[in-house]
Amino acid sequence: MGTSKWTLVLAILLTLSSLSLLGSSAEGSHERVIVIEAKQFTFEPSIITVEAGEEVIFHVWTSDVTHGFYIDGTDIKEEVKPGEIVVVGPITFDKPGKVKIRCSVTCGPLHPFMTADVVVEPNYTFYGFVALTLVVAGATLVYINRSYKKSEEPTEE
């Protein structure tokens, strides 16, 4: 019962705070507020898409136990306790690609695998990796073809 009451209060508070921040955003600031619920063993939403260069503020809360909020490649490592809203940011995601959010406080057995993705669009890194894979495969086929021409026919067994 206690948890569900807290959840309701937090949800109302978060909605109000998000609306007020959205209002301020409309007045000229480019900060985007993203509300994240941490729970055993995920973040909701678990896939967040942002534009490269976009400023983001995370409002993080937990619906069960204490969790951590860690973003790869940054110094951000916050503790999120029940009944609190932790404001993280503003953070500017400059580099296109995928950034992981991870839980940094042991919160249960699957804690080491509690993650979420921030996809920074346009995701050139992904396209680059796709292209690289195709190039490597193509180059290997070309290499096989050429190296064979330089060598003798294999003897049949």
Next chain:
Amino acid sequence: MSKPEKKDIDLLQVKGVGKPLKRILQWRGFHFTFILVNLFVFVIVLTAGFFGNPMGNMNFSIAVVWILWFAAVEFMILFGGRTWCTLCPLPAFGEWTARRKLVGVHKQKRWLSKDKKWPKKLDNMWVSALGFLGISLILPWLVTRPVVTGTLFLLLIVFGFLFALIYSGRFFCHSICPASSYIGYHSNASLFGVRARDKSVCEKHIAKECIRGGPKGYGCPWKLYPGGHEDNTYCGQCYECLKSCPMDNMTIKLRRPSTIVRELTNVAVKAKGKYDEAWMGFTRFTLAIFYELVFFGPYWFLKDWGNMGVNFGANLPTIGLLTPTLGGFQNWLMWVLIVAGVALLAYPAAFYGFSWLAKKAAKDKTKPTKQVFLSFSYALVPYGLFLWLAFAITILMVNWAYPLTAFSDPMGWGWDLLGMKFAWSPIVPDLIPYLQAPLFLIGLTFAIVVTYNIALKLFGSHKKAVRATTVMTVLHVATALIFVWIIMG
């Protein structure tokens, strides 16, 4: 004229390294000493597993086994083949009891083992491969709940012991242990190999102490003919052949990539009816990709399905906390369906389809599709290994702090025995995909090259081989792109 083939490195003849290494490997106490050290570690694993902190990442049995050991084994396979099997303490009790000897050589007449012959039907890796798959069905529990890990290792020790008393040699390691078969399977892509220096010496030598045993060493406990080794699948690297050979003809070869491809190709082409090895390959390959998605991906429902919706850690006193709800159990059935469906059916079916297309593209009518399918499956030996290495990189870079801390606080009770308490903080986590990329790309390249070499031997023509390889490359690239999507998309 083709270039003369470069020879592999005979490690035991390398100046400054060879002689001391040979002395160590021929010393009967070598195996015993390493196993004794590892046995001590396993006692900690079992104690912590049953009685330590129920929270996996704070418990030695989980943190050291499933982060450090697991990753170390994958790298060991690449650089040292079955080096883990050399050090593994699980079959030790059985072997010592059966031989009635800890270190020295004891005549087989005096063994305690019933010395029964291995059942022919089990002289393969089916049980082992299905055991590996079975473990995968409970993996989210196994790698996070100390009591599950403790129970698994206890069962392995008990079975290892019992099998050693019934069958002579390493039947348990050869055909039962769920780790042994995949280590052996991927060891065919290893730089390492125990081989005869000169096979003709072995052929002429009648006594064959490497099979029968001699005063200095036992006959091969894996029931192989070491003098004729051409692959690594079942060589347990116990070095008994190095000890028993009176001709000083056994050695360790550091294999060149070209040798790895050649030897693997020979294994693949001769692999008639070895569906056990093919399915080992499919299982390992698909699970490497699937685990990257499950454990480091954002799809919580997958983790929850495998976890049966249970949010508690567990040791022996709290094992009751692992009782799942009916809904959790139903969800787990979905997990079973996905894991078994993809590993046993979907991917093998796709592989068969592509093999059929490859045969069509090669315009070959001589080889049956099932032979093409079986042989081509060996491309997954290196490919699967490198995908697992890529997965291991993530585990290590993100969670390195847990195992190191666990050495100082094995039970997870807040001790700091060695002054090694590390705060969790991943190492350059934003660079992990860039470290994974070269690994899976090497795997992909190897897979294509191996496929081509197999096709060349199967179809006997370069043109046919290239056409078949191109078809199979489509499948290998498609799976690589799935992996790319998981780590970067």
